[in-house]
Amino acid sequence: MTEQEVRQPIPIPVLDTAQPRLDEVRLARIALTWLAEPGTRSVHRLASRVGPVEALHRLILGDVPDTKLRAAVRARLAAGDPREIAERAVEHTERLGARVVIPEDDEWPSRVKDLVRLSLAGADRRVDQETAPPLCIWVRGSWPLGEALDRSVAVVGSRAATPYGSHVATEIGYGLADRGWTVVSGGAYGIDAAAHRGALNAGGPTVAVLACGVDRPYPVGNTALFDRIADTGLLVSEWMPGADPLRHRFLIRNRVIAAATVGTVLVEAAARSGATQTTHRALALHRPTMVVPGPVTSAMSIGAHEVLREHPQARLVSGVAHILEEVGRIGADLAPVAQGPQRPRDRLDDEAALILESVPRRGVLGADSLAARAGVDVRTTLRKLSLLEGLGLLIRRDGGYALPPANLTRRGAGSTVGGDER
Amino acid sequence: MTEQEVRQPIPIPVLDTAQPRLDEVRLARIALTWLAEPGTRSVHRLASRVGPVEALHRLILGDVPDTKLRAAVRARLAAGDPREIAERAVEHTERLGARVVIPEDDEWPSRVKDLVRLSLAGADRRVDQETAPPLCIWVRGSWPLGEALDRSVAVVGSRAATPYGSHVATEIGYGLADRGWTVVSGGAYGIDAAAHRGALNAGGPTVAVLACGVDRPYPVGNTALFDRIADTGLLVSEWMPGADPLRHRFLIRNRVIAAATVGTVLVEAAARSGATQTTHRALALHRPTMVVPGPVTSAMSIGAHEVLREHPQARLVSGVAHILEEVGRIGADLAPVAQGPQRPRDRLDDEAALILESVPRRGVLGADSLAARAGVDVRTTLRKLSLLEGLGLLIRRDGGYALPPANLTRRGAGSTVGGDER
Known part of the structure; x- marks a missing residue:
């Protein structure tokens, strides 16, 4: 020294x-x-x-x-x-043109940190493995990860989807992408693929969260789809390139789909299906959790209906408008209340409606008789009769009142009951 | 004087x-x-x-x-x-073999008195007319009215039912009647008729609550059905014989269907349809209110889905088992939780499952390699391997472990992921 x-x-x-x-x-x-x-x-x-x-x-x-x-x-x-x-993984990742994103990077998706609060029911297996946030995420595709996931919705469901489920998932994927939302799913057959495709059809980017390396996305049958996704959207994974899609990894992966997105939509799931698991993660994270119902006769909707029955926080949604209502900002993206066409008779007050109903299908009645039939006093009856005439719902004929020909037709053959009222 | x-x-x-x-x-x-x-x-x-x-x-x-x-x-x-x-109505009623039941009679259905508490939303029309209990009820059929309605469920829905809705309503009508419940509906085309028919097919009585006289049940196309109903069940109405099925009477009638039954099931309803009105009455009466979902692509399920979305008290039901759970006594008539078949691998603990997943689809691996792949220590791995061998999920071969041929087949072609898990 x-x-x-x-x-x-x-x-x-x-x-x-x-x-x-x-x-x-x-x-x-x-x-x-x-x-x-x-x-x-x-x-x-x-x-x-x-x-x-x-x-x-x-x-x-x-x-x-x-x-x-x-x-x-x-x-x-x-x-x-x-x-x-x-070190080898980093080299391999670079050769693929992919990257490893870590929480210290700007593009880290902030929402996944909520996973630290994820607690699962005791009945759930592998609890220790499924709950913590990712330590790093492999990304294939040029879009910054955090930006891609900022306005994103997960659309998940069964691999053995029915044509109905695939159709609905495609529509939802399209609609979300069309409104500027990123569609996130797992790249599987069935609902996942339909949701990704719908988003791509709308020209919107989509994110596939994989349970294996981003170099060999599973299943191979979806390779063309994965290539399209990587072109405009992202392939992401917590596993390094070369990693196999082992069965338990899908369950681990699902927590990321639930945590990285604003909300999760379940389209189809069989009873006791793994397809409901992402939904349960979303519920545990208090994220908007949405379920598309289906025919009760379809085995592929049993799991979806069970989620709706067992979790009051899960919301039934029929399509993109309802989904945007759940995930969109308050005051924007609100679904209109479903309603049929407005008809002049819908605007009638009680007395006018009663009087109109008292007019016979055929023939003519005077004001006094109509007042008696309707149980409305004569003066009011006269006032309402001119209102009904003005709306074109009644005509004067032979000194009394009758239904106009067009109205008669619309009320249907053999029926004094209009529309689908009962 | x-x-x-x-x-x-x-x-x-x-x-x-x-x-x-x-x-x-x-x-x-x-x-x-x-x-x-x-x-x-x-x-x-x-x-x-x-x-x-x-x-x-x-x-x-x-x-x-x-x-x-x-x-x-x-x-x-x-x-x-x-x-x-x-007086003329009484004579007419007697000639028909019918009767007028009043609250002072033993057979008066006690549950309808709850209508005094019925209060409707301000937006609802004709509030004054629709809310009070009946003053009297016309009855055609021999069964005491109160007894018929004691264990009863209303099954209602659209007149323009789809084949799906009709099928489900028939199944529900059959299943309820088969379990000793009275099926109550309005006798209309579509869902009502399907529910009545299902009950009749099960050999069970059913009650049609009409919006016109019991002498001329509406619609006439259901006349044969009404005759079968009157034979074993009841046709009932608040209107005297000869009364016309005026449109507003259906709305008035609906409150009785909701009040007279233990609970109400809605099967199909279009948007803004009168078919949801009975459901709203049942909700207002705090009665079990159940809705069968359908495809979101079906116009005839829009109204049903809206009820489920807007009323958290309304319960989604898939069939009779769920309905009995709502209306049945606690402890009896409970629906089993939907579940798929039990497989040996479902009973595996975490480590055994991880080790099993680490076995390659083709070829053989030794215990050390499997331990490394699974991330489980070697001693535990050895213990779990003999368990898996005992369950027939693994075989020993060439100094290592492999999947048995049968298991390989069951896992499906080209897949390392089993079943519908994700």
Whole structure:
């Protein structure tokens, strides 16, 4: 040790320790997401507390109190060095023209942080794995992720969709995209694909959240669709390129679909179907949760109806107008109340309506007889008769009042009851 | 005036005045129901306060404070003497083999008295006419009215029903009758007729509540149906024989369907349709109100969906099981929760499920590799592997583990994801 070394203490790398470089953080997050499946609560908590770099360091050393996590990580470490795997993943991602987005980036979608508050019913399996926010997200497509998800709605449902469900999902996808909303779904067959296609048909971008690497989106039968999505929208995933679409990953992925969007629409789901799971995540996050009903004779709507029956917060929606009412800002995007055509007789007051109803289908009656039939006094009857005449609902004939020929026709054959009233 | 007349004062008919004879009361109620349309609140209030006989007396004399009622009655009186009309109606009713039931009779359906509490939204028209309980009810059929309605459910909907709606209404009518419930409806085309027919097919009695005389049930196209209903069930009406099915009478009638039954089921209704009106009466009476959804692409389900969207108290039902859950006694008639078939893999714990998912679709992997892929420690992995082998979900082969051929088939071609999970 020289004198100078003694006199000049080695500069402590304060900045580096307290604030690791961004690429170091990115690598650590990737390594963590490989060491334990995305969504693992204990890992997310540790990374939030000590930072991703230190969290990775401790996990590799086995320096964590959670014995189950320690054992799981040890088993994973047997397959390779997480830092090397993360570095290779970054290279692979770059070669694909994709990127890894982390919470430290500007384009990180802020809404997913709400997942820290996600608590699931005790009956739910794999609770520890499904609830934490993502540590990082792979993105294929040029649109900034946060911007893409800012005004977004999830449209999800069964893979074994009926023609009805596919039609409705396509309409909803089209309508949302047409109004400037991003349609988010899982890229699966059936409802997911229909929703994505609807959005693309409207020339709107759409986001597919995958349960496997963005380099090999699943299912392969949707490859052409995925290419179209990547062109104008985004393919995103919590798993690194090359990752398989293992079954449990779909359940983990679903929480991101629910958390990243303003609201979730369920179109079709069989009884006890995984398709309702995203809906349950959205409900647990207190996000607008919407369900499209279907025929009660359709097995593919049983799950959808069960959600509506069991969760009063879930709202029945018939189409885009209703969806915009739920997710849109108050005062804008409000659905009009459904109503039939307005007819002159709809504007009649009680007495006028009673008098009109008292006019026989055939033949003529005088004002006195009409007043008696209607139970309205004669003076009022006379006043209302001229009103009805003015509206063209009655004509004067043979010293009395009769229905005009056109009106008679409209009331239908053999009926004294008009329209669909009862 | 003779001496005797002076000494012996005319006996004051104390009993007659305080408690008029039953046939007098019946005649008075019939006359009142003709003088003002059934459901008129002011008439019902007067009859409740001073008795039907005195109420009729005062109305005929014009001795009522309500000027509008007075004028309406005066107009009606021009058409005839209400007492004579009532007497003729009784004779006519007897000739038909029908009867007039009044609240003083044992068979009066007690539930309709709840109508005194019915208050309707201000926007509703003809409020005064639609809200009071009936003054009397004409009945065709031998079953005591009160008994018929004791365990009853109203099934109502659009006249312009779709094949889907008719099918569902028939199924519901059948299922309710099969479980000993009386199906009540309005005898109209479409949903009403389907519900009645379903009940008759199950050999169960059914009740049609008409908006015209029981001698000429409307519509005539349903005459054969009405005859079958009268044979085993009941045709009932608040209007005397010969009365026309005037349009506003259907709206007045609907309150009785809602009030006389334990609950109301709406099957199909167009937007802004009168078919939803009975449902609104049931809601206002705090009766179980149920709605069968349908395809959002069907105009005939728009009204039904609007009821579900606007009234959180209205419950979505898919069939008889759900309906019985609403109207049945607690603990009995409960619908089972919809669920798919149970498979062995549904009973797996988290680790076993993860390990099973890590087994490649083709080829063989050793325990260490599976542990690494699944992120589960090796000791647990070994334990779970023997469990999975025992369940027949895995086989040992070539010194490792593989999926059994049958399991591979069940997971489907080209898929690493089973069932409908996502």
